[in-house]
Amino acid sequence: MADRDTPLINNLEDGPWPSYVKEIKRAAKKNAAAKDLLGVQELSFKDKITHWKHGGIVGVTGYGSGVIGRYVDVPEEFPAVEMFHTMRINMPSGWFYTTDALRKICDIWEKYGSGLTNFHGSTGDIILLGTDTKSLQPCFDELTEAGFDLGGSGSALRTPSACVGPARCEWACIDTLDICNNLTQEFQDEMHRPRWPYKFKIKVSGCPNDGVAAIARADFTIIGTWRDSLRIDQDEVRRYVKNGFDIKGIVTDKCPTKALAWDEKAQKLNLRADDCVRCMHCINKMCKAIRPGLDRGATILIGGKAPIIKGAYLSWVLVPFMKMEPPYDEAKELLHKIWEWWDENGRTRERVAELIERMGLKTFLRAVDLKPLPQMVYRPRANPYVFFD
Amino acid sequence: MTEGVSEELKEKVLKYLGTVSKAKNRDVARAVEVEKALVDKAIAELAKEDKIEYIYLGTSYIQLKQ
Amino acid sequence: MGKSDIGPPSYKKMLPAVIEKNYGKWKYHEITKPGVLRHVSESGDEVWTVRAGSPRLVSIDFIRDICDIADKYCDGKLRFTSRSNVEFMTPKKENVEPIIAAVQKLGLPVGGTGKAISNIVHTQGWAHCHSAATDSSGLVKAIMDELYPYFTSMKLPAKLRVALACCINMCGAVHCSDIAIVGIHTKPPKVDNSKVSAVCEIPTTMASCPTGAIRKNPDPNVKGLVVNEEKCMYCGNCFTVCPAMPLADSTGDGVAIYVGGKVSNARHTPMFSRLAIPYLPNNPPRWPEAVNAIKNIVEVYAKHALPDERMGEWIDRVGWENFFKLTGIPFTEYHIDDFTHGIDTYRTTTQFRW
CATH class of the missing domain: 3.30.413.10 (Sulfite Reductase Hemoprotein, domain 1)
Incomplete structure (x- = not known):
């Protein structure tokens, strides 16, 4: 493992944005695999292709998830990364940490792995990048002693994630962190022992701003909302206006349903509550004066996913309003029904949205005991091809 | 959560897995003609006992521990 | 065998004291300058947040560096955002500038709030x-x-x-x-028929193709696959199922x-x-x-x-x-x-x- 020259990636040590190449070099001072990773990265920059292979059976006893087998395709050149497996570690809800917890993870990863990490991976897990097969079990055992567990991978429930929610946001209509934590604990078996046609994701956003992109990225999308009216503090509204805030240009003109109007004469912000679709724009712009209502719960949507295989989907409205109080039995029951139908009918690598498209929303709604509602569609069908039964 | 999983069911699952190269839980449940939720539990126990393992070929399967 | 299925540690153990006290009671917030948030609670308490960019692929020493800052100014607590930024929170306004200075000393930018481009x-x-x-x-x-x-x-x-x-x-x-x-x-995948039968399942691989472009090799002497290149839109779904069909191309x-x-x-x-x-x-x-x-x-x-x-x-x-x-x-x-x-x-x- 001689020192190699890496001119291409060295170029990325320059520039104002913090450099991951510097980070790999920091790890490389202490770890042979991190050092070989520099060489592999340089080789990829030269060849313009990846040099990683997947496959093989790697994992820890009792689990089918949480470890991704990874091998370099030029092991003779880079023996220290012949095996370079990933471990996905389930983060605490909202990505809050004590420094003690973080330091423990660092110490364990220094002992068993490359010393390289992602904080965090796309799904939200702590990603520990690069170790060999024999280190997986002892590393896992020490992580569980420190209170951490593996996240999901393969055809399993993937690690649920949530926005910061009531911990530090005035817009949270549901307790995103508790919901995320509660569902994660409830469904450990579904996460750790993959059994379904393909992956299944749950994400929890506290309000329709959807800070964790739940509508695009989760098969089961939970978004906080409210059923009553916006709360408007007229004194605060007047304070905004008095300070030169262009309430018409910034707020009322942009209301998508024109539910808000500023009465200049009466110095009052009028709301037609029935027309409010809870888009969040006015709240975002005047958070001191306008707040979500108090009859709070969640809209549940189904099917969000990236393109593989039949195309990308945004989640569809499934339950317009569900109260979200612990222990969240209604949501859990619905999840079980969805999984049962999907697991029974899904083809290999078919996500739940693709199965709904193939078999029809009507069939799906019957399977999960939900009644059709106009909130589920933008508009009813235009064609006459109805199957009466 | 493991109530109701008998040694007999676990034996049946292992016996079926002995006849195939790999399977999904759903296939096992159909083969042993037992409700899938119960089969899922039996498979979880067998995994923890290190008698089966998981493979990933575009989707996840279980097989007898090699 | 050690513990199993313990799940993640509870977020409740990870929250800063001011967050725990004002959980669910936040009233409004403002961005006082790029990368600095001030949240005010119904109780009158406030929490200041300094948001820093990160390269996401980081060494454990990077994590230890940011822990040092949190130990010094944030009672040993910090969080990450869904876009891999690091957030340092403190009820003390006087800590904000020292946190910014410490973050910048590590070479990290402060920002990513409001009408900005946040981390990729x-x-x-x-x-x-x-x-x-x-x-x-x-x-x-x-x-x-x-x-x-x-x-x-x-x-x-x-x-x-x-x-x-x-x-x-x-x-x-x-x-x-x-x-x-x-x-x-x-470019379509390059089928390596010498490996296909060893490492791939032929029916699963054929079924993986969303356009039906993969068929059994018509040559009875070859146990393998062919790709109808005109139907291929390079999605790589077959490669995920069958490693003998790589499509990476310089x-x-x-x-x-x-x-x-x-x-x-x-x-x-x-x-x-x-x-x-x-x-x-x-x-x-x-x-x-x-x-x-x-x-x-x-x-x-x-x-x-x-x-x-x-x-x-x-x-x-x-x-x-x-x-x-x-x-x-x-x-x-x-x-x-x-x-x-x-x-x-x-x-x-x-x-x-x-």
Whole structure:
């Protein structure tokens, strides 16, 4: 493992944005695999292709998830990364940490792995990048002693994630962190022992701003909302206006349903509550004066996913309003029904949205005991091809 | 959560897995003609006992521990 | 065997005291300057947050560095955002400037709030992934070096979310971003029939193809597969199922750029990102073609969009015809959707702009 020259990636040590190449070099001072990773990265920059292979059976006893087998395709050149497996570690809800917890993870990863990490991976897990097969079990055992567990991978429930929610946001209509934590604990078996046609994701956003992109990225999308009216503090509204805030240009003109109007004469912000679709724009712009209502719960949507295989989907409205109080039995029951139908009918690598498209929303709604509602569609069908039964 | 999983069911699952190269839980449940939720539990126990393992070929399967 | 299925540690053990005390009681917030948030509670308490950018692929020593800052100023607590930024929280206003100084001393930028470009959500790329059609960390670094002033300021019409996926599997689910950068293959998989029967299941591999382009090899002497190249759209689904069909290619692989997506329900409903540029070459270490194209799109948007208009809302108002005109990006046959839901995008009105 001689020192190699890496001119291409060295170029990325320059520039104002913090450099991951510097980070790999920091790890490389202490770890042979991190050092070989520099060489592999340089080789990829030269060849313009990846040099990683997947496959093989790697994992820890009792689990089918949480470890991704990874091998370099030029092991003779880079023996220290012949095996370079990933471990996905389930983060605490909202990505809050004590420094003690973080330091423990660092110490364990220094002992068993490359010393390289992602904080965090796309799904939200702590990603520990690069170790060999024999280190997986002892590393896992020490992580569980420190209170951490593996996240999901393969055809399993993937690690649920949530926005910061009531911990530090005035817009949270549901307790995103508790919901995320509660569902994660409830469904450990579904996460750790993959059994379904393909992956299944749950994400929890506290309000329709959807800070964790739940509508695009989760098969089961939970978004906080409210059923009553916006709360408007007229004194605060007047304070905004008095300070030169262009309430018409910034707020009322942009209301998508024109539910808000500023009465200049009466110095009052009028709301037609029935027309409010809870888009969040006015709240975002005047958070001191306008707040979500108090009859709070969640809209549940189904099917969000990236393109593989039949195309990308945004989640569809499934339950317009569900109260979200612990222990969240209604949501859990619905999840079980969805999984049962999907697991029974899904083809290999078919996500739940693709199965709904193939078999029809009507069939799906019957399977999960939900009644059709106009909130589920933008508009009813235009064609006459109805199957009466 | 493991109530109701008998040694007999676990034996049946292992016996079926002995006849195939790999399977999904759903296939096992159909083969042993037992409700899938119960089969899922039996498979979880067998995994923890290190008698089966998981493979990933575009989707996840279980097989007898090699 | 040790413990199993213990799940993650409870977030309740991880919260700063001021957060725990005011959980669910926050009243309003303001961004006092780029990267600094002030949240005020019904109780009158406040918490200050300093947001710092991170390269995401970091060493354990980086984590220890930020822990040192949190130990010194934040009672040993910190959090990360969904876009891999680090957040330092403190009830003490007087801690804000020292935290900023400590963060900057580590070489990290403070910003990513409000009408800014926050950190790029991205995938593993050539650093770790078998199916990557481009690099992730390297390309992100090259882009963020150029877009850096947009991270540390709040001068854009609205927030601008950039995301990068190194292949169309999109494990980073980038498809609803203001700007989405996607690694793409442009050549069909090269079938290695000497390995297919050993490492792949032939029926599963055939079934994996969304366009039915994979068949059994017609030669009875060959136990393997053939690809109908005319039907292949390089999705790589077969490669995930069968490692003997690699499609990585030094000259064919590159990036596509999609624009105008959003997930927030504010004003306009959530939207998919749509194809702006079908292909730009992989040109490491700095990807000048991709970086310049992205910078151009950002600058045209910044110049023409109205306040609070996200990329997609701006394009919706001025029309895609004007998007292509203003950015100077050519519209080609590749832009016309011919996949499963494509016809919904064909224009069925005489209303358009010249």
